Amino acid sequence: MLQKRVDANDPEATFFLGSQYFYGRYGVKKDVKRATELLTQAAELGSIDAHFELGNRFYYDEGVQDETKAVRHWEKAAMQGHAEARFKLGCLEGAKRNFPRAIRHCLISAKMGNDSSLEMMKRFFQEGFATKQQYAEALEGYQGSLQEMKSPERDEARAALRLIPADQR
Numbered sequence: 001m002l003q004k005r006v007d008a009n010d011p012e013a014t015f016f017l018g019s020q021y022f023y024g025r026y027g028v029k030k031d032v033k034r035a036t037e038l039l040t041q042a043a044e045l046g047s048i049d050a051h052f053e054l055g056n057r058f059y060y061d062e063g064v065q066d067e068t069k070a071v072r073h074w075e076k077a078a079m080q081g082h083a084e085a086r087f088k089l090g091c092l093e094g095a096k097r098n099f100p101r102a103i104r105h106c107l108i109s110a111k112m113g114n115d116s117s118l119e120m121m122k123r124f125f126q127e128g129f130a131t132k133q134q135y136a137e138a139l140e141g142y143q144g145s146l147q148e149m150k151s152p153e154r155d156e157a158r159a160a161l162r163l164i165p166a167d168q169r
Helices: 002-007 011-023 032-044 048-060 067-079 083-095 099-111 115-126 132-148 152-162
Strands: none
Touching: 002 011, 011 032, 011 048, 032 048, 048 067, 048 083, 067 083, 083 099, 083 115, 099 115, 099 132, 115 132
């Protein structure tokens, strides 16, 4: 069934299969080249998660490191609402000491409920790079996003997800 969805150009099915090839899970033999092909196809079909993963592959993986490509994929994911991609961009800008851009990325991501971005905003404030107002805005936005995401169904899903080992998610 999954292959049928991939053949029908379903971006999320293609992303899922690419992820399985990358990690060698669910009976799929690890094949990084095939994984990259599928993730690229999924990104071209519009999967923001595929853009995020390709960014990670191009930034972190040995032998294929290409920061320009990583940033391009993270930017595409961030522009479509991927909070973790936005955080990664904030980290890169912070490392380059471009604090206004780093703060802007982390502020947006914190407002989307990203824990790491909120922590980064706290550090920026403590180190004097962000204002008290910016940190307060991040904290308020973060808390608001958490309230928006609360429901008994989501709590139940989170509890069920914790039962699955991290390397099998």
